Amino acid sequence: MKNRSPLLASLALSSLLLSGCAAAGSVATADVPASDATSSPAASQSPSHTGGHHGGGASSPRPSAKGPSEAAKMVCGDQPMDRLTSILELSEDPHTINNWADSTFTCIYHLDEGALEISVKEAADQATALRYFDAMQALAADAKPLKGLANLGFPAYETADGAAVFQKDNFVLQVDASGLPETLGPDVITRNALAYQLSTTILACWVEHH
Numbered sequence: 001m002k003n004r005s006p007l008l009a010s011l012a013l014s015s016l017l018l019s020g021c022a023a024a025g026s027v028a029t030a031d032v033p034a035s036d037a038t039s040s041p042a043a044s045q046s047p048s049h050t051g052g053h054h055g056g057g058a059s060s061p062r063p064s065a066k067g068p069s070e071a072a073k074m075v076c077g078d079q080p081m082d083r084l085t086s087i088l089e090l091s092e093d094p095h096t097i098n099n100w101a102d103s104t105f106t107c108i109y110h111l112d113e114g115a116l117e118i119s120v121k122e123a124a125d126q127a128t129a130l131r132y133f134d135a136m137q138a139l140a141a142d143a144k145p146l147k148g149l150a151n152l153g154f155p156a157y158e159t160a161d162g163a164a165v166f167q168k169d170n171f172v173l174q175v176d177a178s179g180l181p182e183t184l185g186p187d188v189i190t191r192n193a194l195a196y197q198l199s200t201t202i203l204a205c206w207v208e209h210h
Helices: 006-018 070-076 078-088 126-139 191-208
Strands: 095-101 104-111 114-122 156-158 163-168 171-176
Touching (some): 070 078, 070 104, 070 114, 070 171, 070 191, 078 104, 114 191
Antiparallel strands (some): 095 104, 114 171, 163 171
């Protein structure tokens, strides 16, 4: 984040370690051709905000051909939704759609200001996930590595247009707020700060259920 203070990073780390998390256990997903992995939000029209709870076990199971892991589906779970509605002081939960393709689970939150897209790439193992992360970072425009407390101990970077990307275990998490205005909500939060805060919320889910 631009000019992110050590205090904010420390608060994010505390939130990461203390937050609880529930999975979107009954999220309906739609398989689409790999070439349409995250470019076709209309591939699934099922509202994805449900209140199921993750039943425990490892947070980063190997990707399944049958669908995303419970950990991946957490990006459409209660905690990211609650965090989003709290930050922006929304009167109701925004509509979401999701899809599963090319080992990537994508959840799109439809806000009045535009679309917020959160995706999780499930790789076969941690080394493969790191290679995928490195390739994403190399291709991203204006990518800036997050360092110190800001990266929470994981490989991470942000882009100038509002995306935050973290790699943990066999997952690569991307919160893409580039479709939103530069600032939004009653507190005039930047889209970069929004992406970062939602990323730490999701990482808290994974840490708790590791």
